[in-house]
Amino acid sequence: MENTAVKESRLNIRCDVHARELLDKAATYAHVSVSEFVLSHALASAEKVVQENESITLKPEDFHAFLAALDMPVKPNLALKKAMKRHSEQVAR
Numbered sequence: 676m677e678n679t680a681v682k683e684s685r686l687n688i689r690c691d692v693h694a695r696e697l698l699d700k701a702a703t704y705a706h707v708s709v710s711e712f713v714l715s716h717a718l719a720s721a722e723k724v725v726q727e728n729e730s731i732t733l734k735p736e737d738f739h740a741f742l743a744a745l746d747m748p749v750k751p752n753l754a755l756k757k758a759m760k761r762h763s764e765q766v767a768r
Contacts, residue, residue: 688713 690698702712733741751759 686714 698709698713702709705712707715
């Protein structure tokens with residue numbers, strides 16, 4: 676039994692004849708529809724872009740410095756004290 680997701684959203688794109696012919700040819704080689712080909716490759720590209728923008732990669736020495744900074748206790752300054760007071764007044768427990 677095939678497990679298929681319900682597709683509820685439509686995406687329309689316009690392209691020139693050359694682009695369409697190339698997409699048709701690539702989809703044929705991949706044995707999928709043009710829609711499946713475009714969607715799978717667009718999603719792969721989108722995941723890469725999101726990953727590049729939502730993750731941070733550190734060199735080992737920078738990572739250790741980051742961890743050390745997290746472990747150092749810092750005395751709260753006035754701005755932090757005010758923010759925590761505002762938070763406790765506005766957020767119900």
